[in-house]
Amino acid sequence: MLMAQMRRGALQYCVLALLRPGPRYGLELVRVLSDTTSLIASEGTVYLLLSRLRLLGHVRTEWRDSPQGAARRYYALTEAGAIALDGFEILWAGFRDGVDGILEGSRSDASIS
Amino acid sequence: MPRSAESIVKDYMSRLQEQLSGLPPDVARDVASQVSEHIAAALSAIPNPAESDVRNILEEVGSPQSIATAASAEFPSTHKVSLRTLSFAGYVLTFGAIWGYATYGYTFNNSDGSRDTGMLFVWVAMATVGSTLIGLKNRRIRDRRTRVRITLSDGAVSVGAIVLIAVLPDFIGMVKGLVILGLFSAYYYKTWHVYQAA
Numbered sequence: 001m002l003m004a005q006m007r008r009g010a011l012q013y014c015v016l017a018l019l020r021p022g023p024r025y026g027l028e029l030v031r032v033l034s035d036t037t038s039l040i041a042s043e044g045t046v047y048l049l050l051s052r053l054r055l056l057g058h059v060r061t062e063w064r065d066s067p068q069g070a071a072r073r074y075y076a077l078t079e080a081g082a083i084a085l086d087g088f089e090i091l092w093a094g095f096r097d098g099v100d101g102i103l104e105g106s107r108s109d110a111s112i113s
Numbered sequence: 114m115p116r117s118a119e120s121i122v123k124d125y126m127s128r129l130q131e132q133l134s135g136l137p138p139d140v141a142r143d144v145a146s147q148v149s150e151h152i153a154a155a156l157s158a159i160p161n162p163a164e165s166d167v168r169n170i171l172e173e174v175g176s177p178q179s180i181a182t183a184a185s186a187e188f189p190s191t192h193k194v195s196l197r198t199l200s201f202a203g204y205v206l207t208f209g210a211i212w213g214y215a216t217y218g219y220t221f222n223n224s225d226g227s228r229d230t231g232m233l234f235v236w237v238a239m240a241t242v243g244s245t246l247i248g249l250k251n252r253r254i255r256d257r258r259t260r261v262r263i264t265l266s267d268g269a270v271s272v273g274a275i276v277l278i279a280v281l282p283d284f285i286g287m288v289k290g291l292v293i294l295g296l297f298s299a300y301y302y303k304t305w306h307v308y309q310a311a
Contacts, residue, residue, distance in 0.1 A: 008186065027151050041179070042174060042175025042183075043175060044175040044180040045175060045179075045180060047147040047151065048184050051143045051144050051187075052188065072150070073147065
């Protein structure tokens with residue numbers, strides 16, 4: 001439950017961050033997410049998120065030819081998506097430091113008393 | 114891709130489309146086409162995919178049911194009235210009309226000996242509004258299997274109650290109304306969890 005809530009909040013910005021260096025296609029994006037984080041429950045749910053991000057205007061899609069032949073849908077960060085990501089980065093740094101501070105403080109308090 | 118692999122994917126996609134049927138149609142189409150593309154891309158990376166490869170890929174993608182569950186969190190309902198309120202109002206009006214009919218009937222003997230059938234209008238009006246609300250709430254249940262099951266049960270319980278009214282003898286009086294009320298309460302108690310998520 002806790003994981004699901006944290007996931008929902010952070011995952012969309014992880015997706016935006018993965019697109020910051022340049023467009024990626026779906027399978028590639030999903031594989032990076034599932035290899036490097038415990039953020040996704042299953043691969044299919046990433047496409048729900050991508051659909052929503054596209055409706056929000058944070059991500060756009062474009063078709064590109066692939067070496068294998070079949071055209072692939074690439075996901076790219078939009079201007080609005082980049083702004084949202086910058087905003088999240090600032091909030092996240094403050095949030096992380098605040099929570100870390102309290103967690104670490106709770107340990108040293110316990111050792112004193 | 115061997116024939117069986119192709120049919121496994123096809124079967125998966127049709128189950129997924131069915132499960133996504135509660136989403137706005139363009140979103141459901143969009144999600145399904147991306148997932149289908151993902152599966153095709155994953156399969157094309159394997160030289161000679163065996164049936165087990167296909168199953169592994171689909172397992173990683175997730176069951177249609179789990180994707181549908183995630184979909185209702187990703188695209189929350191934008192309705193003004195919650196499903197909980199809608200279902201409660203629908204049941205109270207419909208079941209209330211049936212219970213009222215069973216308990217009070219629709220004729221009243223006036224003091225001058227004439228009979229009044231005015232209550233019939235009240236029961237019919239309540240049941241009409243109530244069953245319309247029940248229909249609306251059932252359309253909003255996203256999981257198709259649950260939607261069908263609940264729609265059929267709503268009908269069965271209502272018909273069952275009407276049959277009970279006809280079968281139970283009138284001389285038991287108020288007990289008849291209590292039996293009907295008990296049936297409806299038990300039914301609502303068994304199904305109310307369906308409306309909590311949305």
